[in-house]
Amino acid sequence: xxxxxxxxxxxxxxxxxxxxxxxxxxxxxxxxxxxxxxxxxxxxxxxxxxxxxxxxxxxxxxxxxxxxxxxxxxxxxxxxxxxxxxxxxxxxxxxxxxxxxxxxxxxxxxxxxxxxxxxxxxxxxxxxxxxxxxxxxxxxxxxxxxxxx
Amino acid sequence: xxxxxxxxxxxxxxxxxxxxxxxxxxxxxxxxxxxxxxxxxxxxxxxxxxxxxxxxxxxxxxxxxxxxxxxxxxxxxxxxxxxxxxxxxxxxxxxxxxxxxxxxxxxxxxxxxxxxxxxxxxxxxxxxxxxxxxxxxxxxxxxxxxxxx
DNA sequence: AGACCATGGTTTCAAACTGAAACCATGCGA
DNA sequence: TCGCATGGTTTCAGTTTGAAACCATGGTCT
Numbered sequence: 001x002x003x004x005x006x007x008x009x010x011x012x013x014x015x016x017x018x019x020x021x022x023x024x025x026x027x028x029x030x031x032x033x034x035x036x037x038x039x040x041x042x043x044x045x046x047x048x049x050x051x052x053x054x055x056x057x058x059x060x061x062x063x064x065x066x067x068x069x070x071x072x073x074x075x076x077x078x079x080x081x082x083x084x085x086x087x088x089x090x091x092x093x094x095x096x097x098x099x100x101x102x103x104x105x106x107x108x109x110x111x112x113x114x115x116x117x118x119x120x121x122x123x124x125x126x127x128x129x130x131x132x133x134x135x136x137x138x139x140x141x142x143x144x145x146x147x148x149x
Numbered sequence: 150x151x152x153x154x155x156x157x158x159x160x161x162x163x164x165x166x167x168x169x170x171x172x173x174x175x176x177x178x179x180x181x182x183x184x185x186x187x188x189x190x191x192x193x194x195x196x197x198x199x200x201x202x203x204x205x206x207x208x209x210x211x212x213x214x215x216x217x218x219x220x221x222x223x224x225x226x227x228x229x230x231x232x233x234x235x236x237x238x239x240x241x242x243x244x245x246x247x248x249x250x251x252x253x254x255x256x257x258x259x260x261x262x263x264x265x266x267x268x269x270x271x272x273x274x275x276x277x278x279x280x281x282x283x284x285x286x287x288x289x290x291x292x293x294x295x296x297x298x
Numbered sequence: 299a300g301a302c303c304a305t306g307g308t309t310t311c312a313a314a315c316t317g318a319a320a321c322c323a324t325g326c327g328a
Numbered sequence: 329t330c331g332c333a334t335g336g337t338t339t340c341a342g343t344t345t346g347a348a349a350c351c352a353t354g355g356t357c358t
Contacts, residue, residue, distance in 0.1 A: 013262050014180050014243060017250040018173045024164075031163050034288055040306055050346045055307060065253075077354060078305065086253045091288040092276045093249060094163060096242035101166040104214075104235045111296030113162050117280040118292050125281065127241045130274045131266040139183055139240040143267050147260030189335055199317045204336060226325055227334065301357085308351070315344070322337070328330090 020064040021090075025049055026057045027097075030083065030090050033067065038080040066090070096127055169213040170239075174198055175206045176246075179232065179239050182216065187229040215239070245276055 011019065021027055025047065032046050044054050058081055061067040066087040069079040083090075098115060106112045114123050131137045160168065170176055174196065181195050193203050207230055210216040215236040218228040232239075247264060255261045263272050280286050 013247050013250045013255070015173075015177060016254045017246050018176065020254070023172075024167045027167065028164060035293065041304090044306090050348085051307065052309080053346060056345095076305085088288055089249050089252055092278065093242065093245035095278055096245045096276075097166050098162050100238050100242060101162045103238055105162070105165045105169070113296060114294045115291050116294045117282075117284075117286060118290055119280070120282075121294065122281045124286060124291060125279045127245075127276050127278050129241065129244055129276050131268070132271045132274065133266075133269075135266075137266060137273060139237055141267055142264050142273060144184065145263045145265045145270065147262060190333090193335090199319090200336065201338080202317060205316095225334085299358100303354105303356080305353085305355105306351105307353100308349105310349080311347095313345085313347105316342085318340100318342105320337105320339080322335105324334085324336100326331105326333085328332105 020066065022057060022060045022064075025053060026061055026066075027090075027094070029054075029057055029061065030066065030087060031094055033081065033083045033087065034091065034094065038073070038082055039078065040081070043081070061087070092127065095124075099126060169215065171206060171209045171213075174202060175210055175215075176239075176243070178203075178206055178210065179215065179236060180243055182230065182232045182236065183240065183243065187222070187231055188227065189230070192230070210236070241276065244273075248275060 021030075028047055029043055032043055037043055037046060040054065040058070043058075044051060047054070049057075058067065061081075062069065064086075065084055067081050068084050070082055071079060073080055095115065098113075102112060116123050128136050129138075129142075131141070135141075170179075177196055178192055181192055186192055186195060189203065189207070192207075193200060196203070207216065210230075211218065213235075214233055216230050217233050219231055220228060222229055244264065247262075251261060265272050277285050278287075278291075280290070284290075
């Protein structure tokens with residue numbers, strides 16, 4: 001479970017997060033958690049994955065501090081799985097994924113789930129990346145700089 | 150390769166993109182492609198993955214229209230792999246991943262690669278998600294709305 | 299108490315996937 | 329012609345996946 005990328009360059013800033021998340025199922029679990037799901041059974045029903053797999057993925061998310069268990073909530077003798085701060089930090093990633101999906105995986109007229117502002121129900125804008133001076137920048141406008149200097 | 154999530158609800162707006170990407174390796178390939186890598190050998194050296202796996206992942210990325218092959222460039226008799234429009238659309242996702250990594254996987258003083266503005270070498274800002282009215286919104290401020298209405 | 303059931307897992311086992319290494323193919327240049 | 333660089337494919341053992349069966353705990357009903 002821990003040896004997916006044998007950190008050859010001690011794992012770059014993209015590989016390390018990927019390794020922590022684990023796999024796609026984990027990300028779908030996190031998404032469901034953002035949607036308010038908390039119980040083992042809820043995740044299982046929502047995602048339709050095998051219980052052993054769900055169990056392993058939750059364990060991994062706990063181990064990486066992305067989710068944590070809390071004793072109960074409604075008095076039932078079970079525990080619930082909730083996002084940690086670190087887990088909630090995945091929100092922009094999920095939004096990016098969703099917006100990419102909207103752009104390239106749905107016909108213009110095809111109905112799809114929409115991420116909307118709670119305040120007024122209007123769809124949110126696109127994610128935007130800005131430079132220090134406030135310009136919106138894309139891939140072409142940026143580059144990675146090594147730790148160095 | 151195509152049956153990772155047996156689209157139970159015909160696959161939501163998050164699962165469908167995930168399915169197309171394939172796996173973590175694919176995302177690392179895309180990241181390398183953003184960094185200018187184009188050749189089979191370059192990807193293999195950079196990522197250190199087995200050639201058969203790289204071959205399979207590239208095939209998958211091609212099949213999903215995320216990358217495409219172009220005849221040559223420097224006259225060599227080989228093809229190069231470049232991002233399509235769809236592939237370039239993954240930029241925000243990679244940025245999200247990178248920023249999450251910066252937040253939770255590096256010590257404050259630990260050196261790490263930085264995404265900078267080409268124009269002036271300054272680090273870019275954080276990704277931001279805004280509502281229609283311009284407010285910056287987080288997970289708590291949003292919800293998903295079903296196709297319905 | 300005893301039977302039953304809901305929830306949340308673990309175990310088992312066959313099939314699929316992964317990845318290291320060996321092999322193959324093509325197009326050079328010496 | 330030989331040798332080599334590049335870009336793959338094939339082979340095969342080891343790992344992972346996932347469906348199904350099983351197990352455990354605690355509550356409910358009678």
